[in-house]
Amino acid sequence: MRAQYAGDPAETPLKYDLYRMPFRGGQGGVPEPIVGASGNGMSNTFPKVSPDGKWIVFVKCKNGQLMRPDGKLWIVPVAGGTARELQCNTSRMNSWHSFSPNSRWLVFSSKANTPYTQMFLTHLDDEGNASPAILIPNSTASNRAVNLPEFVNIAYDDLVRIEMPALDHVEKGRRALALAKQGNVEQAIALFDEAAKTASRASRLLDNRDERLTNRVRHQLEHYAQRKRFYPAGAEAIGG
Structure with a gap:
């Protein structure tokens, strides 16, 4: 066993x-x-x-x-x-x-x-x-x-900045989803694209599979926003 x-x-x-x-x-x-x-x-x-x-x-x-x-x-x-x-x-x-x-x-x-x-x-x-x-x-x-x-x-004052891409792209993704739920699809897609670029810089592993995933999520954001326009009270119940 x-x-x-x-x-x-x-x-x-x-x-x-x-x-x-x-x-x-x-x-x-x-x-x-x-x-x-x-x-x-x-x-x-x-x-x-x-x-x-x-x-x-x-x-x-x-x-x-x-x-x-x-x-x-x-x-x-x-x-x-x-x-x-x-x-x-x-x-x-x-x-x-x-x-x-x-x-x-x-x-x-x-x-x-x-x-x-x-x-x-x-x-x-x-x-x-x-x-x-x-x-x-x-x-x-x-x-x-x-x-x-x-x-x-290093000395404490030698530190110029700290970058945390893992945090940045997650936060941007959350904001993009919130914008999509409000029907602001163009802003949501723009912010999600920023998040995807940040994530790719963090991992350095952006390949065709990741690009397909990015496109799929962009499509989901568009789809959610469209449903929100037509069904403002029930988009989530529909599965958006």
Whole structure:
């Protein structure tokens, strides 16, 4: 019987341990298991070393590596030792973490609130204790996932702007639909075309299939607006 979901008892057992290897000028050496992140009967994955060289934060789960509902962030000294679960963990699927340049902040993804990962932030003190997680609002659209968030090592006043195409095209699409429902078909189509261009810039994957989809939605907007004109009180009931 094949596994149907993450954590299914039918899953193939797959557990990882974390190892360290001496650099030796690029020659490498014998890998050694990291105490606290290996041999614990769990799967230990996605290690990130803090820039100050003091800590390793990794994901611990029962099995596997990716998309684990029980994934939690743990911290252990770089030299190995007692690992601790970070206090910032949410209730579901914590992963994709990254340190700030000063090693005092950690950004990570979680599915605690939605089926899509959202971005969270926590502060680490000198002892590696984490503050409760703070959700970073408006970091993506409601139907988009946040994966592999990273800090940008620049001064705050060097940031010119932040573009979030995933949010832009969704908002424009909603406004276009609202205009179509009001019978403003020309404005709705123009706004939807803007949304489609924004989406294509975001994905860089606009192909013939996407063009057909765009045309189909434009046709649906026109159709809805036409029905609204003829049946102003019942367009939605008709299926527009």
